[in-house]
Amino acid sequence: MYSSLDISTSGLIAQRTRLEAITANIANQATLLDAQGRNIPFARRVVHFAAGDPAAKSRDGRALGVHVASIDQVRSFQPRWEPESEFADAEGYVKYPDINPAFEMMNMYDAQRAYEANLAAAEATKAMMAQSLRLLA
Amino acid sequence: MLADLASSGAIPSLELSLRFAGERQKLIAHNIANASTPDFRPLDVDPAHFAQTLRGLIDQRRSKTGGEHGILPSHSSKQIRFGADGRVTLNPRVPSGNILFHDRNNRDMERLMQDNAENVAAYRLTAELLRGRYEILKSAIAERA
Numbered sequence: 001m002y003s004s005l006d007i008s009t010s011g012l013i014a015q016r017t018r019l020e021a022i023t024a025n026i027a028n029q030a031t032l033l034d035a036q037g038r039n040i041p042f043a044r045r046v047v048h049f050a051a052g053d054p055a056a057k058s059r060d061g062r063a064l065g066v067h068v069a070s071i072d073q074v075r076s077f078q079p080r081w082e083p084e085s086e087f088a089d090a091e092g093y094v095k096y097p098d099i100n101p102a103f104e105m106m107n108m109y110d111a112q113r114a115y116e117a118n119l120a121a122a123e124a125t126k127a128m129m130a131q132s133l134r135l136l137a
Numbered sequence: 138m139l140a141d142l143a144s145s146g147a148i149p150s151l152e153l154s155l156r157f158a159g160e161r162q163k164l165i166a167h168n169i170a171n172a173s174t175p176d177f178r179p180l181d182v183d184p185a186h187f188a189q190t191l192r193g194l195i196d197q198r199r200s201k202t203g204g205e206h207g208i209l210p211s212h213s214s215k216q217i218r219f220g221a222d223g224r225v226t227l228n229p230r231v232p233s234g235n236i237l238f239h240d241r242n243n244r245d246m247e248r249l250m251q252d253n254a255e256n257v258a259a260y261r262l263t264a265e266l267l268r269g270r271y272e273i274l275k276s277a278i279a280e281r282a
Contacts, residue, residue, distance in 0.1 A: 011170030049174040064167035
């Protein structure tokens, strides 16, 4: 029964990581500089999942569940015509992060729903554990 | 004597049902956790197959001991294995059906949540029935009416 909780927890962690990446994408949709102040626009983060959770405590939790396989950085940018900007190139274009807020919002709703589904599964497992305890009481 | 009491009536089949629901919950949680995993196909064991197998085992016990007591015989099929120690091991299949999403995952969240709710309901019902049987046993041991 504890491994069922392990599995749902792995789903919660994966979806939370995905939500963090989406939040970072939305927050940085107009970020033109990197942390060192260089003109390197923010690269969109994409989280990829794979089945199985090597970090789980139980054997079944490691065999089943889900984990974040990679967080890719998409290095494509949107050029915008802003010749007066100090970051404009010779032709007057500024490179902005290639982030579509509508797409990110849609992804966010999907991650939220998936997070809630994992939470519901964990609650169901907890209810089953409570029921098992009643057998002993 | 005690072994006969512990394996009397419906207790062995209820215990097996409880273990099955517990094992199936792992698969359901796994399917829900992988709802966003590319190329993932959900795993499941058909509860109807379990019910049919259990019915067969109960019939075998009935023909052997009359059905009043006795452990259920061990059994092994493609999807389910009941060990002699009462352990239930599932060998899930990959159900076909539903459309493939753009990430080649054929998730069906509504069905997954339905499976989750049904499995918990089955577990609760079985646990309550088993609790009733245990209460009777406890009363018998304490010589209460």
